[in-house]
Amino acid sequence: MKTTLLASAAFAATALVAASAAQAFPAYGADSQPGIIITYGAGGGVSSASTGQGPYDSVEDTYIGIVNNSSRTVSSINLTSSQCIGCFDGDGLAVYGAPTPYDPNGYGGPQGFFTNNTGFGLTVNFVGGVAPGATTYFSLEEPVTLNLGVPEPTTWALMLIGFAGIGYAARRRTAVTA
Numbered sequence: 001m002k003t004t005l006l007a008s009a010a011f012a013a014t015a016l017v018a019a020s021a022a023q024a025f026p027a028y029g030a031d032s033q034p035g036i037i038i039t040y041g042a043g044g045g046v047s048s049a050s051t052g053q054g055p056y057d058s059v060e061d062t063y064i065g066i067v068n069n070s071s072r073t074v075s076s077i078n079l080t081s082s083q084c085i086g087c088f089d090g091d092g093l094a095v096y097g098a099p100t101p102y103d104p105n106g107y108g109g110p111q112g113f114f115t116n117n118t119g120f121g122l123t124v125n126f127v128g129g130v131a132p133g134a135t136t137y138f139s140l141e142e143p144v145t146l147n148l149g150v151p152e153p154t155t156w157a158l159m160l161i162g163f164a165g166i167g168y169a170a171r172r173r174t175a176v177t178a
Contacts, residue, residue: 024065024067024135025065025135025137026098028056028063028093028096028097028098029056029057029058029063029093029095029096030053030054030055030056030057030058031053031054031055031056031063032053033051033053033063033065034051034053034063034064034065034137035050035051035052035053035054035055035056035062035063035064035144036048036049036050036051036062036063036064036065036144037049037051037064037065037066037067038064038065038066038067038077039066039067039068039069040066040067040068040069040070040074040130041069041070042069042070042071044070054143055143056093056096056139057091057095057096059091060141060142060143061091061092061107061139061140061141061142061143062139062140062142062143062144063093063137063139064137064138064139064140064144065135065136065137066126066130066135066136066137066138067135068130068131068132068133068134068135069132069133070132071132072132073129073130073131073132074126074129074130075125075126075129075130076123076124076125076126077123077124078116078121078122078123079121079122079123079124079140080120080121081120081121081140081142081144082120083120083142084119084120084141084142085119085120085122085140085141085142085144086114086117086118086119086120086121086122086140086141087119087141087142088105088106088107088141089141090105090106091106092105092106092107092108092139093106093107093109093137093138093139094106094107098110098137100112102127103138107138107139107140107141108124108138109136109137109138109139110136110137111126111127111128111130111136112124112125112126112127112136112137112138113125113127124138
């Protein structure tokens with residue numbers, strides 16, 4: 001089964017960024033690079049891309065890279081899922097030789113550790129933050145795919161109601177001044 005990953009920001013797939021950023025990450029297990037790369041852009045936006053790599057443990061875990069091209073330090077990222085991405089079962093990146101000094105579960109990579117872990121949602125914290133121009137990585141339980149920020153129907157409805165209200169107000173204003 002695939003897992004849907006929702007980051008706290010809307011994502012837009014950017015394969016070109018992922019391909020160039022992949023060179024900064026070490027190979028672990030069956031993966032020569034992270035399966036997903038999340039990029040913080042210079043303009044403050046966040047994008048993500050799949051590199052086509054399968055689970056690094058050849059079963060179900062996903063290796064995720066972070067690239068910070070913004071001008072601010074990234075200290076954490078909030079993630080939610082329809083599957084138990086935080087139900088760590090002991091086969092994290094540490095099993096494949098990755099340093100995980102801050103995460104006793106072996107999934108946090110060189111800077112990461114997890115808080116607010118409900119299994120289906122968690123916060124990945126980065127010790128010292130991911131500085132502008134830097135990269136880091138971590139892993140999650142389950143095969144992860146990205147939800148690229150498609151709004152829910154209620155969001156669309158509220159947006160359309162808002163536009164209709166603005167249009168009505170503008171039309172009324174024009175009619176009164178005429």
